[in-house]
Amino acid sequence: MSYRIGQGIDFHQLAEGRELWLGGVLIPHSKGAVGHSDADVLLHAICDAMLGALCLGDIGLHFPDTDMAYKGIDSKILLQRTYELVRSKGYGLVNIDSTLLLQAPKIKPYITQMQVAMAQILDMSVDDISIKATTTEHLSFIGREEGVVATANVLLQKQ
Numbered sequence: 001m002s003y004r005i006g007q008g009i010d011f012h013q014l015a016e017g018r019e020l021w022l023g024g025v026l027i028p029h030s031k032g033a034v035g036h037s038d039a040d041v042l043l044h045a046i047c048d049a050m051l052g053a054l055c056l057g058d059i060g061l062h063f064p065d066t067d068m069a070y071k072g073i074d075s076k077i078l079l080q081r082t083y084e085l086v087r088s089k090g091y092g093l094v095n096i097d098s099t100l101l102l103q104a105p106k107i108k109p110y111i112t113q114m115q116v117a118m119a120q121i122l123d124m125s126v127d128d129i130s131i132k133a134t135t136t137e138h139l140s141f142i143g144r145e146e147g148v149v150a151t152a153n154v155l156l157q158k159q
């Protein structure tokens with residue numbers, strides 16, 4: 001069996017007047033993430049991890065933020081297209097392990113919804129999608145609620 005491992009990381013600023021999309025779920029909050037797309041930092045990190053596993057470049061290469069086609073786009077569409085690339089190379093996903101770093105709001109109540117949203121797109125079981133969250137104990141730009149970060153690792157298996 002042939003396996004490939006990948007990792008991804010993404011950062012977005014937080015600002016008032018924006019929606020907060022994380023893991024494909026709209027989360028009620030006073031601030032949202034700033035970006036060309038819906039700025040879903042977790043889905044972006046997972047896309048980059050999948051692309052990295054297959055040495056296919058990064059999300060900015062495939063979905064440039066200078067392209068108006070991606071203005072305000074739902075990142076679940078980017079996840080779907082990235083997954084189609086993975087499938088076109090003959091691979092499927094074994095598991096995802098990810099971490100969100102943000103000070104607020106608490107993410108735990110939304111994790112199941114995020115797992116379900118991703119599982120449907122990626123042909124996976126929710127039991128194979130790990131989503132963890134941590135604050136930074138009020139340290140740094142994350143602790144000041146100026147930004148949000150996500151990291152992700154994926155394992156792919158040749159089908």
Ligand code: MG
Pocket residue numbers: 010011012035039040041044
């Ligand atoms: Mg991003």
